[in-house]
Amino acid sequence: MSTQEPFTIEQFYKFLGQRKLMAGKCTRCGKIHLPPRPLCDECFSQEFEWTEVSGKGKLLTYSIIHVAPQQFQGMAPYAVGIIKLENGIKIPGMIAGATQEQLKIGMDLTIDFGTCNTAQPWPQWPRYCFKRWSSSSKRKIRQKKGSKTEFR
Numbered sequence: 001m002s003t004q005e006p007f008t009i010e011q012f013y014k015f016l017g018q019r020k021l022m023a024g025k026c027t028r029c030g031k032i033h034l035p036p037r038p039l040c041d042e043c044f045s046q047e048f049e050w051t052e053v054s055g056k057g058k059l060l061t062y063s064i065i066h067v068a069p070q071q072f073q074g075m076a077p078y079a080v081g082i083i084k085l086e087n088g089i090k091i092p093g094m095i096a097g098a099t100q101e102q103l104k105i106g107m108d109l110t111i112d113f114g115t116c117n118t119a120q121p122w123p124q125w126p127r128y129c130f131k132r133w134s135s136s137s138k139r140k141i142r143q144k145k146g147s148k149t150e151f152r
């Protein structure tokens, strides 16, 4: 076995760079922390293991950013939301490719790695965003036989 990657935000972003949404799972109580943290807020254990989580979820709430930080000014106005993932975890994220009129609470969203065009690269910013996803596009992808791209 290779040595376990540290449960740090830095490592979380390294995984994002590998197009993986990884969370720290407490090995004592099973609580999943995303982003990972060094101490479980449920049982105070410091024992974790990395677990990959689904990037699909529903939009819980959002706000439209009109006055953006300098590096995102070229994108404003844009939407930032809280997305409830399939496993119940809530994470914040920018929502790309949807107009304000298209944004709806409860809409299906899926994580998108690396295609979010930030005005300029900034290492501290999470390299993921959310985009619209619907069950009709899911069916279309499933029909492609022999394709490796498949939603579960």
Ligand SMILES: [Zn+2]
Pocket: 026, 027, 028, 029, 030, 031, 040, 041, 042, 043, 044, 045
């Ligand atoms: Zn725990």
